[in-house]
Amino acid sequence: MIDAFRKGDFWAGLALAALGAYIVKESLGWVYLGEDGPGAGFFPRWYGITMVFFSLLMVAGAVLKRDPASARSTLNWSELRRALGCWLALVICVALLKVLGFFIAFSLLGWFMIAIMFRQPQRIALSVSIGGALGFYLLFSWGLDLSLPSGMLF
Amino acid sequence: MKNNRRNKMMRYARIIAMALVSTFISGVACAQWKPSKPIDLVVHTGPGGGSDVLARSIAVMLEKEKLLPVRLQVVNKTGGNAAVAAAYLADKKGDTNTIGLITSVWIATPLTSSEAKVTLRDLTPIARLVLEPAVFAVRADSPFKTMHDFIEAARANPGKLKQSGGSLTSRDSIMRQALQQHTGTKWAFVSFQGGGERVAALLGGHVDMMIIEPQEAGEHIRAGKMRVLAQIAEKPLPNYPGVPTLKEAGYDVTVPPQIRAVVAPSGVPKEVVAYWEELFSKLHNTASWHKYVADNQLEEGFLTGAELPKSIDRIEDELRTQFQHAGVATVR
Amino acid sequence: MDVINGLMQGFAVAMTPTALAMCFIGVLLGTVVGVLPGLGPPATIAMLLPLTFKMEPTGAMIMLAGIYYGAKYGGSTTSILLNVPGESASVVTCLDGYQMARNGRAGPALGISAIASFIAGTFGVVALMLVAPPLAKLSLAFSSPEYFALMVLGLAMVVLLAGESLTKAILAMLVGLWIASMGTDLFSATSRFTFGMTNLLGGIDFVVVAIGIFAVGEVMANMESSEPAEMLPLPKGLRNLMPTWQDMKDCRFAFVNGSVLGFLIGVLPGAGSTIASFLSYGVEKAVSKHPEKFGTGVIEGVAAPEGANNAETGGALVPLLTLGIPGSGTTAILLAALVLWGFKPGPLFIEESPAMFWGLVASMYIGNVMLLILNLPLVSVFAQLLKLPGYAMYPLILGVSMIGVYTASSSLFDLGLLTLFGLMGYAMRKLHFPTGPLVLGLVLGDGMEKALRQSLMMSQGDIAILWQRPIPAVLLAIAVLLLVVPLFKKFNAMRVQVIDQEA
Numbered sequence: 001m002i003d004a005f006r007k008g009d010f011w012a013g014l015a016l017a018a019l020g021a022y023i024v025k026e027s028l029g030w031v032y033l034g035e036d037g038p039g040a041g042f043f044p045r046w047y048g049i050t051m052v053f054f055s056l057l058m059v060a061g062a063v064l065k066r067d068p069a070s071a072r073s074t075l076n077w078s079e080l081r082r083a084l085g086c087w088l089a090l091v092i093c094v095a096l097l098k099v100l101g102f103f104i105a106f107s108l109l110g111w112f113m114i115a116i117m118f119r120q121p122q123r124i125a126l127s128v129s130i131g132g133a134l135g136f137y138l139l140f141s142w143g144l145d146l147s148l149p150s151g152m153l154f
Numbered sequence: 155m156k157n158n159r160r161n162k163m164m165r166y167a168r169i170i171a172m173a174l175v176s177t178f179i180s181g182v183a184c185a186q187w188k189p190s191k192p193i194d195l196v197v198h199t200g201p202g203g204g205s206d207v208l209a210r211s212i213a214v215m216l217e218k219e220k221l222l223p224v225r226l227q228v229v230n231k232t233g234g235n236a237a238v239a240a241a242y243l244a245d246k247k248g249d250t251n252t253i254g255l256i257t258s259v260w261i262a263t264p265l266t267s268s269e270a271k272v273t274l275r276d277l278t279p280i281a282r283l284v285l286e287p288a289v290f291a292v293r294a295d296s297p298f299k300t301m302h303d304f305i306e307a308a309r310a311n312p313g314k315l316k317q318s319g320g321s322l323t324s325r326d327s328i329m330r331q332a333l334q335q336h337t338g339t340k341w342a343f344v345s346f347q348g349g350g351e352r353v354a355a356l357l358g359g360h361v362d363m364m365i366i367e368p369q370e371a372g373e374h375i376r377a378g379k380m381r382v383l384a385q386i387a388e389k390p391l392p393n394y395p396g397v398p399t400l401k402e403a404g405y406d407v408t409v410p411p412q413i414r415a416v417v418a419p420s421g422v423p424k425e426v427v428a429y430w431e432e433l434f435s436k437l438h439n440t441a442s443w444h445k446y447v448a449d450n451q452l453e454e455g456f457l458t459g460a461e462l463p464k465s466i467d468r469i470e471d472e473l474r475t476q477f478q479h480a481g482v483a484t485v486r
Numbered sequence: 487m488d489v490i491n492g493l494m495q496g497f498a499v500a501m502t503p504t505a506l507a508m509c510f511i512g513v514l515l516g517t518v519v520g521v522l523p524g525l526g527p528p529a530t531i532a533m534l535l536p537l538t539f540k541m542e543p544t545g546a547m548i549m550l551a552g553i554y555y556g557a558k559y560g561g562s563t564t565s566i567l568l569n570v571p572g573e574s575a576s577v578v579t580c581l582d583g584y585q586m587a588r589n590g591r592a593g594p595a596l597g598i599s600a601i602a603s604f605i606a607g608t609f610g611v612v613a614l615m616l617v618a619p620p621l622a623k624l625s626l627a628f629s630s631p632e633y634f635a636l637m638v639l640g641l642a643m644v645v646l647l648a649g650e651s652l653t654k655a656i657l658a659m660l661v662g663l664w665i666a667s668m669g670t671d672l673f674s675a676t677s678r679f680t681f682g683m684t685n686l687l688g689g690i691d692f693v694v695v696a697i698g699i700f701a702v703g704e705v706m707a708n709m710e711s712s713e714p715a716e717m718l719p720l721p722k723g724l725r726n727l728m729p730t731w732q733d734m735k736d737c738r739f740a741f742v743n744g745s746v747l748g749f750l751i752g753v754l755p756g757a758g759s760t761i762a763s764f765l766s767y768g769v770e771k772a773v774s775k776h777p778e779k780f781g782t783g784v785i786e787g788v789a790a791p792e793g794a795n796n797a798e799t800g801g802a803l804v805p806l807l808t809l810g811i812p813g814s815g816t817t818a819i820l821l822a823a824l825v826l827w828g829f830k831p832g833p834l835f836i837e838e839s840p841a842m843f844w845g846l847v848a849s850m851y852i853g854n855v856m857l858l859i860l861n862l863p864l865v866s867v868f869a870q871l872l873k874l875p876g877y878a879m880y881p882l883i884l885g886v887s888m889i890g891v892y893t894a895s896s897s898l899f900d901l902g903l904l905t906l907f908g909l910m911g912y913a914m915r916k917l918h919f920p921t922g923p924l925v926l927g928l929v930l931g932d933g934m935e936k937a938l939r940q941s942l943m944m945s946q947g948d949i950a951i952l953w954q955r956p957i958p959a960v961l962l963a964i965a966v967l968l969l970v971v972p973l974f975k976k977f978n979a980m981r982v983q984v985i986d987q988e989a
Contacts, residue, residue, distance in 0.1 A: 008917045016657055023664060023679075030676055036343060037942040040676040043935045044667060051660045054653050061653070079710035080916075086709040087909055090702070090884060094901045106888070110881035117709060118877035128878045136885055140893070201532035202818030211826065214536055228532070229896075233688010234670050234677070241684040266675050269684050313946055322675045344630075344943045345673045347936065350755045350811040350818065357809070358626035360944060373810045373832030482675075 013059035020051030198239035237270035248421035287387035315341040331480035496844030512549035516556020524890030575759035575795035582787030593727035600861035606793030609745035610800020630940035635958035637934035643768035662927020703911020744793020752801020755813035766794035
C-alpha cells in the first residue's frame with residue numbers, strides 16, 4: 001500500500017475520481033431528461049460516472065501492480081522545483097500584465113528564465129529578453145496593429 | 155472712504171471675474187464633445203454574425219457619410235448569449251470611447267442566467283436603430299400552404315412536427331412558446347448553434363419549419379427552395395406581398411420585438427451621450443442607411459431619449475412573462 | 487462543356503494583374519496569419535472587410551479567400567517547430583510534427599506539410615469545380631444523427647491515439663469532454679461548470695487550452711534540466727531540409743486520405759477542419775503498417791492532417807457557394823462579405839455570377855501554386871529558428887503563447903487560464919497521460935453532445951434514429967469495430983501468452 005502512495009498514478013487516479021464525483025454531483029442539479037430530450041445534466045452525468053470508473057480502475061492498478069522498478073523510482077524534486085519555479089514566474093508575469101504592460105512584464109520573465117534558471121551571463125539575459133520584447137512589440141503591435149496587454153506604466 | 159471704494163471695486167472686480175470664469179467654464183462644457191481616439195463598437199457575436207455585420211456596415215456608412223472624425227472598430231466579445239459582452243461593457247464605466255450594439259438577447263439573458271449580472275439598466279441606452287422582422291418558412295415542397303395548415307397539423311400530431319431555431323431564449327423559441335400556448339398545440343424545437351445549420355436542417359427535410367429573418371431567407375426563397383407562410387412584423391413587409399402577418403392569418407400573438415440598439419457604458423458624461431444620440435440620429439437620416447435598411451429588409455424604428463428606457467423595460471417585462479408562462483426559470 | 491467554359495472564363499478573370507496581385511497579397515497574409523498562433527482567418531478577414539469596399543469585388547474575394555486557405559498552409563509551422571498550434575486544426579500536426587523536429591527532421595516535416603497542403607488544396611478546388619452542386623444536395627442529407635455518428639467515430643480514434651495506457655487516454659478524453667461542456671448550454675440556457683464566473687459563460691476557447699497544454703506544458707517540462715541542449719537538432723545540409731523521395735512514397739496514401747476525407751468533411755456544414763484533421767490522422771494510423779510509431783515522428787502523421795485541413799477549405803466553400811449556407815466561422819464572414827458587396831450566394835449563385843464563381847475557382851488554383859512556391863523556401867528560413875539556443879527559445883515560446891492567446895480574445899482572464907492549462911499540460915507529461923485525447927475530447931465533445939440532443943429532439947426521444955438511418959448506422963458500426971478490435975487483439979494476445987506458459 002505504501003508503495004502505491006509513491007506512484008503518481010495513484011494520486012492522479014484519486015484526483016480524477018474526485019473530479020468525476022464533483023461532475024456527477026453538479027449534474028444532479030440539472031435537468032436529466034426534459035420533455036424535449038436530454039437536458040443539461042445528461043451528458044455530464046454519464047461522462048462523470050465514466051470518469052469515476054476509469055480513475056478508480058487506475059487507482060486499483062497502482063495499488064495492485066507489483067512493479068519493483070516503478071516503486072523505487074521517486075520524484076526528482078529538484079527538477080520539479082525548477083519547472084514549477086518557471087511556472088510561477090509565468091503566473092507572476094501574467095498577473096503583472098495589468099500593471100506593467102506586456103513589454104516590461106515579458107522582459108522580466110525572459111530575464112528571469114535566462115539569467116536565473118539557465119544561469120547565463122547578465123548581458124545575454126538582458127539583451128535576449130528585452131530584444132525579444134521589442135521584437136514582439138514591433139511585429140505585433142506596430143506591424144500588425146494588434147493590441148498587446150498594456151499596463152499603467154507602458 | 156478710499157478704502158470703501160477700493161473694497162467695492164475689488165468686490166465688483168471679483169464678481170465680474172467670477173462671472174467671466176463661469177461663463178468660460180460652461181461655455182467649454184457646452185462646446186461639442188468630439189471623440190479623439192478610435193471608437194470601439196462592442197458586439198456579442200463573432201465575425202460574420204448578425205450584430206457583427208451590422209456593426210461593420212455602420213462603420214462603413216459613418217465613414218462614407220463623414221459623420222465621425224475618428225475610426226470605428228468592431229470588437230467581438232462572444233459567449234454566454236451576450237453575457238460576456240455585457241460584462242465587458244459594464245467594466246468600461248465612464249469610458250467615452252466604447253459603445254455597444256445590442257439586440258433583444260441582451261435583455262433576455264439576464265432574466266434566465268444568474269451569472270449574467272449586467273442588465274441594460276447598468277448601461278446607458280443611446281438609440282434604438284431598427285426592428286427586425288421575421289417570417290415563418292417551410293421547404294418549397296412542404297404540404298403546408300398556410301399557417302393554418304401547419305397549426306392544424308401540429309394539433310393533430312402533438313410533438314411530431316419540428317422547428318429548427320436558436321437557443322431557448324431566442325426569439326424563435328419565444329414565438330413558439332407563445333404560439334403553442336395561444337393555439338393549444340405542441341411541436342418540437344431543435345436548437346442549432348449557427349444559422350447555416352438551421353437552414354440546412356430545414357432544406358434537408360430534417361425539420362418542418364423555421365422562423366428566419368427575411369434577409370437570411372431571401373436567396374433561398376428566390377431560388378424556389380423555401381416558402382413563407384406568415385410574417386412577423388409590425389407593418390407588412392414590402393417583399394412579401396401575398397403573405398399575411400401572423401395576426402392576419404388568424405393568430406393574434408405578439409412577442410417582444412427583436413431590436414437593434416446602441417448603448418454606452420454607465421457613468422458617461424451627458425455631453426458624450428448627447429453626441430452619440432446626435433450621431434446616430436444623423437446616421438439614420440442618411441441615404442446609405444435607408445438603402446441598407448431596405449436591402450436587408452429591416453424595419454425602421456429609430457427611438458432615442460426618454461422613451462427608449464421605457465420601451466426596453468416593456469420588452470423586459472414581456473419577456474419575463476413569456477418565460478414564466480413557458481415554464482422557463484427566471485432569476486430576475 | 488460547362489466546366490471548361492467556366493474555367494476559361496475564370497482564368498480570364500483571375501489572370502489579370504490586379505487579380506494576381508490580390509491573390510498574392512491574400513495568400514501571403516494568410517500564411518502570416520496561419521503562422522501566428524491565436525490570430526485566425528475569421529478575425530483577419532473581418533478586419534480587412536472595410537478596406538474591401540473600395541476594391542472591385544472579385545479581386546477582394548480572391549484576396550479574402552487567399553487568406554482563408556493560405557492560413558492552413560502556415561498553421562503547421564509553429565506546430566512543428568514549437569509545439570504551438572498555429573490554428574486549431576494544426577493541433578494534430580503537433581503530435582507527429584514536433585516529434586519529427588526533435589528528431590532533426592523539421593525540414594522534411596515542414597516540406598511535406600507544404601506539399602500535402604498543395605495536393606489536397608488543389609484537389610479541393612477540382613472537386614469544388616466538378617461536383618459542387620450535386621454534392622451540396624447530398625450534404626443536406628447529413629444532419630444531427632449523422633454528425634453524432636461521425637463524432638463518435640472521431641472519439642473512437644481515442645483508441646488509436648492511446649499509445650500505452652488506454653485507461654489514461656480515456657481519462658484524458660473525458661477531461662476534454664468536461665472542459666468542452668463548460669459554459670452556457672445551448673438548449674436549456676443552463677450554465678454549466680462556470681463556477682459563478684461571467685468570463686466562463688462563453689466556455690473556454692480551444693486556443694487557450696491547446697496552447698497551454700502543448701506549448702506551455704512542454705516548456706515547463708524542458709525547464710527541468712538546467713542545461714538545455716541545443717534546442718532541436720539542426721538538419722544538416724539542404725538535402726535534409728526537404729522530404730526525400732522515400733518520404734514522398736510513404737505519404738502516398740496520406741495525400742489521398744487527407745484530400746478526400748478533408749474535402750468531404752468540409753462539405754458538411756458545421757464539421758470543421760479540426761475534425762477533418764483528427765479523422766484523417768486516425769485513418770492514416772489505422773491503415774499504417776507501423777501504427778505504434780505514430781506520435782514519435784512519423785511523416786504520414788503530418789501529411790495526412792495537413793492535407794485534410796487544406797482540402798477542407800475547398801469543401802467548406804461548397805455549401806457556401808452553391809447553397810448560401812455557411813459551414814464555419816470563416817465562411818460566415820465570406821458570406822457576409824458577398825452579401826455586402828451585393829452578391830446573392832445561394833443556389834442561383836453560379837448561374838447568376840459566373841465571373842465571381844469561376845474567377846474564384848481559378849484564383850484558388852493559382853493561389854495554391856503561389857503558396858507552394860512561397861512555403862518551400864520558407865522552410866529553410868524557418869529552420870533558422872532552430873539555431874536559437876534553448877535558453878532563448880523557451881522564453882520566446884512563452885511570449886508567443888501569451889500573445890497568441892491575447893490576440894485571439896483580448897482577455898487577461900484567458901491568459902490566466904493559459905497558465906492553468908500549462909500546469910495541467912506539465913502534470914499530464916509527468917504522469918504519462920497522452921495529450922492528444924484531451925484535445926480530441928475538447929473538440930468533439932461539444933459537437934457530439936449537441937448532435938445527440940438534436941437527434942433525440944428530432945426523433946422525439948427515440949434513440950433508434952441513430953441506426954435506422956443508413957449513414958449513422960455505418961459510421962457507428964465502424965466506431966464499434968474500432969473499439970472492439972483492439973480489445974480482441976489484446977484478449978488474443980493474453981490467450982496466446984497463457985497458452986505459451988502452459989506449453
